[in-house]
Each structure stands twice: as C-alpha cells, then as structure tokens.
Amino acid sequence: MSKIKLTIDSQLIEVEQGVTILDAAKMINVNIPTLCHHEDLCVSGNCRVCVVEVAGRERLEASCATPAEEGMDILTNSAKIRNARKDVVSLLVSEHNTQCTTCYRNTNCELQDLAAEYNVDGDKYMSVLKPNIEIDKSSWSIEKDDSKCIRCQRCVRTCAELQHVNALTASHKGHEMKISTFMDLPFNEVVCTNCGQCVNHCPTGALTERRYFDNVWEAIGDPDKHVVMNTAPSVRVALGEMLGFEVGTRVTGKMVTAMRKMGADSILDTDFSADLTIIEEGNELLTRLKKALVDGDTSVKLPMITSCSPGWVKFIEHMFPEHLGHLSTCKSPQQMFGALTKTYYAEQKGLDPKDIVSVAIMPCAAKKYEANRPEMNDSGYRDIDAGLTTREFGLMIKQAGLDFKNLEDSDFDSIMGESSGAGVIFGATGGVMEAALRTAYAVVTGRDVPFENLNITAVRGTEGIRNASIKIEDCLPEWNFLEGVDLNVAVAHGLKNARIIMDEVAAGKSNYHFIEVMGCPGGCIGGGGQPIPTNAEIRAKRIEAIYEEDMSKPIRKSHENPEIVKIYKEFLGEPLGEKSHHLLHTHYRKRNRY
Amino acid sequence: MLEVANIIEAKIEQYGRERQALIPILQGIIADKNFIAKDDMVLIAKELDISAADVYGTASFFSFIEDERKGKYVIRVCKSITCDMKNRRGILASLEKELRIKLGETTHDNLFTLHDVNCIGLCDQGPAMLINDEPYTHLTVEKIPIILREKRNQKN
Ligand code: SF4
Ligand code: SF4
Ligand code: SF4
Ligand code: FES
Numbered sequence: 001m002s003k004i005k006l007t008i009d010s011q012l013i014e015v016e017q018g019v020t021i022l023d024a025a026k027m028i029n030v031n032i033p034t035l036c037h038h039e040d041l042c043v044s045g046n047c048r049v050c051v052v053e054v055a056g057r058e059r060l061e062a063s064c065a066t067p068a069e070e071g072m073d074i075l076t077n078s079a080k081i082r083n084a085r086k087d088v089v090s091l092l093v094s095e096h097n098t099q100c101t102t103c104y105r106n107t108n109c110e111l112q113d114l115a116a117e118y119n120v121d122g123d124k125y126m127s128v129l130k131p132n133i134e135i136d137k138s139s140w141s142i143e144k145d146d147s148k149c150i151r152c153q154r155c156v157r158t159c160a161e162l163q164h165v166n167a168l169t170a171s172h173k174g175h176e177m178k179i180s181t182f183m184d185l186p187f188n189e190v191v192c193t194n195c196g197q198c199v200n201h202c203p204t205g206a207l208t209e210r211r212y213f214d215n216v217w218e219a220i221g222d223p224d225k226h227v228v229m230n231t232a233p234s235v236r237v238a239l240g241e242m243l244g245f246e247v248g249t250r251v252t253g254k255m256v257t258a259m260r261k262m263g264a265d266s267i268l269d270t271d272f273s274a275d276l277t278i279i280e281e282g283n284e285l286l287t288r289l290k291k292a293l294v295d296g297d298t299s300v301k302l303p304m305i306t307s308c309s310p311g312w313v314k315f316i317e318h319m320f321p322e323h324l325g326h327l328s329t330c331k332s333p334q335q336m337f338g339a340l341t342k343t344y345y346a347e348q349k350g351l352d353p354k355d356i357v358s359v360a361i362m363p364c365a366a367k368k369y370e371a372n373r374p375e376m377n378d379s380g381y382r383d384i385d386a387g388l389t390t391r392e393f394g395l396m397i398k399q400a401g402l403d404f405k406n407l408e409d410s411d412f413d414s415i416m417g418e419s420s421g422a423g424v425i426f427g428a429t430g431g432v433m434e435a436a437l438r439t440a441y442a443v444v445t446g447r448d449v450p451f452e453n454l455n456i457t458a459v460r461g462t463e464g465i466r467n468a469s470i471k472i473e474d475c476l477p478e479w480n481f482l483e484g485v486d487l488n489v490a491v492a493h494g495l496k497n498a499r500i501i502m503d504e505v506a507a508g509k510s511n512y513h514f515i516e517v518m519g520c521p522g523g524c525i526g527g528g529g530q531p532i533p534t535n536a537e538i539r540a541k542r543i544e545a546i547y548e549e550d551m552s553k554p555i556r557k558s559h560e561n562p563e564i565v566k567i568y569k570e571f572l573g574e575p576l577g578e579k580s581h582h583l584l585h586t587h588y589r590k591r592n593r594y
Numbered sequence: 595m596l597e598v599a600n601i602i603e604a605k606i607e608q609y610g611r612e613r614q615a616l617i618p619i620l621q622g623i624i625a626d627k628n629f630i631a632k633d634d635m636v637l638i639a640k641e642l643d644i645s646a647a648d649v650y651g652t653a654s655f656f657s658f659i660e661d662e663r664k665g666k667y668v669i670r671v672c673k674s675i676t677c678d679m680k681n682r683r684g685i686l687a688s689l690e691k692e693l694r695i696k697l698g699e700t701t702h703d704n705l706f707t708l709h710d711v712n713c714i715g716l717c718d719q720g721p722a723m724l725i726n727d728e729p730y731t732h733l734t735v736e737k738i739p740i741i742l743r744e745k746r747n748q749k750n
Contacts, residue, residue, distance in 0.1 A: 165645070166644070166645030166647055166648055167645065167647055168647060169645075169647040169648055169650060169651030170651055171650060171651045171654040171655070172654050172655065173655050174712075180647070180650065180651065180654070181647055182635070182645070182646040182647040182649075182650050183632055183635075183646075183650055183661070190646075190647070191645065191646075191647075593640070594636045594639040594640055594645065594646040
C-alpha cells in the first residue's frame with residue numbers, strides 16, 4: 001500500500017492510503033470525539049460529532065468517514081469545530097431523556113462525557129423529548145429505553161455485522177426514526193439471542209442488561225438464605241477494569257475476597273463446572289465417534305458442537321432448528337453448577353436446597369435468559385436464581401464500599417471451588433476446544449497432547465474461524481478404533497462466524513468432528529456483560545490474561561482436578577451416567593427463524 | 595386478487611432472490627392489497643433470507659407502504675412547509691370533522707383512512723392532498739365535503 005503525507009494540527013505525518021482522518025489523528029495521540037463510530041463496526045458517519053476542518057474546504061468533514069488524502073491540512077480543534085460539536089451534542093440532548101442520576105450508564109456514558117466536555121447548557125435548545133416512551137422490559141436479558149437513544153445505530157450494526165442476527169433495524173424516517181425490532185414487538189418475542197453485544201456497543205443507557213443485583217443484596221441480607229456465588233472464567237480478567245486496574249489485569253484473589261466481604265456464604269468457581277463440562281462433553285464426543293466409526297450408526301450427528309454459550313444456543317434454535325442434533329446435550333457450566341449446588345453441594349453441606357440462593361457472575365447477558373429457561377430446574381428448584389453481569393458485579397463491589405485495589409487475595413471455598421487451567425481458558429475463544437483436546441487426547445492415548453506446555457496454539461488466536469487437525473496415534477487398547485484418525489476440529493466466535501460454520505453443516509459439507517462456537521467476538525472475554533468499552537485491543541489483553549491464569553495453575557487438565565475425581569466417586573458415578581444425564585444434560589427447542 | 599406468495603415469486607423471478615428485490619416486492623403487494631400484513635413480511639423475509647426486522651425497517655421508511663389494513667380511500671394530506679403556510683391545518687381539521695376520525699384512523703365503514711405525508715411535490719398548488727394515487731390541489735375548507743361526497747358516491 002502506498003503512503004501519503006498530511007498535516008494534522010500543524011504536525012506532519014505519514015499514513016497508509018485509505019486510513020481515515022480519525023485514525024490518522026489517533027496515531028499522533030490527537031483524540032477526536034466520536035459517537036456513532038465504534039472500532040468493531042463499519043463506518044456510519046451519522047452523528048457528525050467527529051467533525052474537523054480541512055484547509056480549503058468550506059464544509060466541516062466527519063473525520064470517521066473521510067479518508068486522509070495527500071497534502072491535506074487538518075485542524076481538529078478550532079472555534080468553528082467546537083461550536084459545531086457543541087451544537088451536535090446540544091441537539092442530541094434536546095431530544096434526550098437526560099436523567100443521569102437515575103440512569104444505569106451514569107458515569108460510563110459517551111453522551112454524558114461529551115455533554116460535560118462541551119459544557120452543554122440546558123437552555124440552548126428547547127427539549128423536544130417525545131412523550132410517553134415506554135421501556136421494554138419483556139426480555140430476561142435486555143432492556144430497551146428509546147428515550148435514551150441517540151439513534152447512532154451502533155446496535156443495529158452490531159446485531160447485523162458482528163452477529164448476523166438482524167434483530168434490530170432503523171424504522172420510519174426523519175424525526176420519527178427509531179430503533180425497532182420486527183413490528184416493534186417486545187424483545188422476548190423476536191429473534192434476539194440475548195447476546196448483549198448491542199448493549200456493550202451502545203454509547204448510552206438506551207440498551208442495558210436487565211439488572212438483578214438488588215435481589216442478590218436482599219438474599220445476602222436474609223439470615224435464612226445461604227447465598228452461593230460462582231464466577232465465570234472471564235470475569236476475573238475483566239472486572240479490574242471497572243475498579244481502577246489496567247486492562248488485562250487478573251484480579252482473581254481480590255474478587256474472591258470482595259465476595260466474601262460482601263457477605264456471600266460460599267464463594268465457588270464456575271471453572272469447576274467448566275472442568276466437569278469437559279468430562280461430560282469429551283465423553284459425549286468419544287461416544288458419538290464410536291457409534292459413527294465402529295457401529296456405523298448413521299443417526300449420530302457429527303460434527304458435535306459445543307453448547308456452553310447461551311447466545312449461540314438460542315441462535316441455532318432460531319436459525320438452524322433442523323440441526324439441533326449437532327449440539328452437545330451438555331448444559332453450560334453455569335447451569336451444571338446450579339443443578340449441583342442444589343443437590344450435591346446441599347447434600348454435602350447438610351443444607352436444605354430451598355434455602356440456597358445460587359448466584360452466577362457472568363460476562364454475559366444471555367446467561368440471564370438461560371437461567372430462566374423453564375426446563376432449568378432439574379435440581380427440583382430453580383437451578384440458578386440470579387445471573388449477574390461483570391458490570392453489575394463491579395457496581396456491587398463499589399456499593400459495598402470496598403477498597404478493591406487494596407484488598408488482600410484469597411482462595412475459593414470448597415467444595416466446587418477447585419479448577420484446572422483447562423477450566424480457566426473456557427473464557428477465551430478456542431479455550432473449550434483446547435481444554436477438551438487436553439483431556440480427550442490423554443484419555444485415548446494415555447499421553448499428553450503433543451504440544452509444548454500443553455498449549456494448543458493451533459486453536460488459539462482471534463481469527464473468526466480457525467481449524468486444526470490432530471492425528472491420534474498409539475491409542476490405548478479400548479480406543480483402538482481411533483488409531484490413525486485425524487481429528488478435525490474448528491473454532492468459531494461471534495455469531496456471524498457461527499452462521500458460516502452452520503451453513504456448511506446444513507449443506508452437509510462439514511468434515512469436522514468437533515466444533516466450538518462462542519456467541520460473542522473473542523469468546524466470553526468479549527461477552528455482552530463485560531465492562532464497557534470492549535474492543536479488539538481490550539479483547540486481546542483479556543485473552544492474554546486468561547492464558548497467564550492457565551499457566552499459573554498447578555493442574556492444567558480437567559480430568560486431573562481432584563474435586564472432579566471426587567464428585568464422580570461420591571455423587572455422579574460415571575460420565576454420561578444416569579445422574580449426569582438427569583442433572584447435567586438438557587434438550588433444545590425449535591424457534592421461529594424470522 | 596393475487597396471492598401474496600405469487601406476487602413475491604413473480605418479483606423474485608424478475609429481480610432475483612436478493613435483497614434488491616425487497617422494494618419491488620413491497621410495491622407489488624401494495625399495488626394489489628394496499629397494505630402489507632405482518633405474516634406477509636415474514637414470508638418476504640423467508641423468501642429473500644433476510645431478517646423480518648429488515649423488511650419492517652424498509653417498509654416503515656416509506657409513507658406509502660402500510661402495515662395495517664386501510665380504508666378503500668387513503669387520504670394523505672401534505673404536511674410540508676408550503677402547504678402548512680397555506681392552511682393545511684384547516685384542511686386537516688375539516689377532514690377530521692367530516693370523517694369523524696383523527697389523523698391515522700380509518701372510518702367505521704372502512705371507506706377512508708386519514709394520513710399526513712411529507713412533500714408530494716405540489717407546493718405551487720397547495721394545500722394539496724392525495725386520495726390513493728389522485729392529487730387534489732388548491733384545497734379549501736369548503737371543497738372538502740364536496741370531494742368526500744363524490745368519493746362516497748363512487749362507492750360501488
Ligand atoms: S444515557 Fe447518558 S446522558 Fe442519558 S441519562 Fe443516561 S447517563 Fe445521562
Ligand atoms: S440504542 Fe444505543 S446503540 Fe442503538 S441507536 Fe440508540 S443509542 Fe445508538
Ligand atoms: S442481544 Fe444480540 S441478538 Fe439481541 S438485539 Fe442485541 S445484538 Fe442482536
Ligand atoms: S463519529 Fe463520525 S459521524 Fe459519528
């Protein structure tokens with residue numbers, strides 16, 4: 001690519017042809033404000049808050065949508081620019097339901113920041129806020145308040161470009177334009193997967209997750225309730241961002257201490273049930289392979305696809321209802337955890353399950369919906385009582401008045417608090433695959449996977465779809481049927497890539513044995529419930545932290561987790577056994593595609 | 595009347611099974627049915643393999659594409675500035691009074707629906723309105739009952 005030279009704020013720089021003025025300015029640390037722009041999404045250029053002056057042009061140019069050109073002389077800060085930006089923000093505020101004190105995004109809102117920066121005063125424009133806007137709270141996961149919407153369409157682009165769901169659209173036009181679902185139906189009636197990516201990409205409080213933390217506080221305050229908290233792998237590498245730490249800092253020990261100080265009765269780890277998922281899912285895969293390869297059973301569905309990501313599960317239920325047989329029947333780690341909390345854990349601790357409140361801290365919005373699926377009550381109770389996002393949890397820590405930065409580290413409680421490094425990497429795209437391979441290869445050959453330090457780098461990375469092939473050699477006698485087989489696996493993250501993988505499966509052209517799909521870009525570390533902002537750079541740092549956490553663990557393979565060995569011995573019996581079947585596996589339902 | 599499915603099929607044959615066929619399909623259905631039902635939007639989405647929200651977003655953009663059953667005569671009163679200066683409000687009030695409905699509603703006999711619309715390009719002859727495809731210009735409050743009577747008499 002050829003280079004071009006231009007001047008920004010009197011500074012000469014050289015950039016690749018095609019780079020926008022906004023990105024060129026970023027390279028020399030000049031920050032231009034934006035609203036409709038997001039690094040993850042295509043250029044939209046609708047808000048005009050990023051305007052700059054280009055010498056010789058009368059009109060201000062939107063820097064996010066204008067490519068830098070040879071010889072351009074650009075000003076990013078002049079009276080004309082500041083006035084224009086102030087006008088843009090003032091006009092947005094004039095149709096905005098400015099209720100910052102009661103707004104969930106208060107102190108983390110791009111509109112609020114800009115209004116403060118440009119000192120927008122109330123009486124510049126008369127308020128033209130539309131009356132009687134109702135908040136849509138129909139979904140377990142997502143809340144939509146059009147009175148806070150600035151119509152930047154980041155949500156529409158997110159749902160279309162990253163997720164290929166297109167549950168949202170811009171309807172009507174002019175001042176009547178708004179963000180709508182199909183026919184403006186309530187969120188719980190449309191094809192939304194609850195992934196929460198639109199929430200994570202919304203600059204304001206218009207799209208938020210449904211919050212349940214007040215109920216959790218209530219349970220904590222109730223002396224008759226035994227509150228069990230479990231935290232997903234990816235929470236510990238992102239939570240710190242909300243509490244004063246650099247992006248990519250691991251805060252596992254402080255997080256555990258915080259929960260204890262908040263008053264939870266037991267602090268346990270979803271990573272434990274991630275390890276358990278590996279045992280169940282690994283065995284399910286080997287069983288399917290045996291049926292297909294040895295018994296010649298043609299009804300067996302291959303590739304088998306992971307089912308830990310509830311956004312992905314709802315996606316396939318809507319979009320590929322004819323192919324649900326490919327999904328592993330394993331519940332997600334969250335739901336396995338819930339079912340065991342109110343059976344195994346209760347039994348071991350001598351508690352009445354009706355007094356237990358199980359709270360899952362998740363990077364995810366879809367986990368809220370999953371917890372409320374009617375079938376998720378195999379323990380005889382609601383398996384998970386509340387699913388909170390990383391964001392809600394961060395807020396609770398602030399509410400608790402804890403000086404998080406200076407908390408001492410501490411360890412998870414037992415039982416169901418121990419985990420392996422394999423459980424930890426569930427949080428990053430490729431992690432479930434790597435964890436499954438570490439265990440499956442060991443089970444079948446009696447040896448470790450042939451990768452240095454157990455790090456299966458072939459399935460790591462951020463490429464949307466990755467694949468690998470592992471040759472199985474020198475099997476233990478009982479697995480002889482796998483001798484010489486090339487195990488073909490693939491990893492996809494972000495529902496856009498899930499659709500590409502599924503189109504292949506639907507066309508009968510998929511030659512994989514096992515596929516990992518995560519609904520969100522980057523996997524759970526980029527989940528819809530993670531701290532805002534999230535972008536490619538931040539996702540990469542969180543992924544790095546996940547692999548550091550893995551390396552820091554003395555045990556790196558799920559089947560070597562002593563608590564896993566123990567639960568099979570004392571409670572579950574064997575993988576895919578009757579108890580497992582009842583508590584740890586589930587079924588799926590067909591849903592409307594449109 | 596044609597089946598909606600047949601209209602969609604014909605348009606797809608002509609324009610391809612691509613998103614570009616969406617507007618021709620919408621126009622085709624409107625020409626025949628004068629509104630597009632929810633189920634028909636789903637059908638279009640299925641045929642073009644796009645989301646139903648996409649179909650709705652596009653359909654709702656256009657004032658002439660309705661998603662509810664409308665009266666036989668859809669009246670659209672221009673709401674742009676020139677017509678407004680020439681007493682569009684008086685015209686609207688008179689229509690509301692004569693038809694005994696409010697803007698956006700349909701009469702009980704399903705004969706008339708009353709809407710407003712962005713500029714219809716008749717600024718020089720305002721205030722102006724359309725009844726279905728037919729323009730009515732230089733309107734006065736007095737002309738309204740006469741026009742409506744004409745339409746009522748055309749009923750059969
Ligand atoms: S969306 Fe932002 S500006 Fe609007 S009320 Fe909430 S915090 Fe305030
Ligand atoms: S809901 Fe949020 S992301 Fe979507 S248009 Fe409104 S402000 Fe933008
Ligand atoms: S939660 Fe996900 S699927 Fe639902 S509207 Fe938002 S981005 Fe689309
Ligand atoms: S950020 Fe450039 S136009 Fe919105």
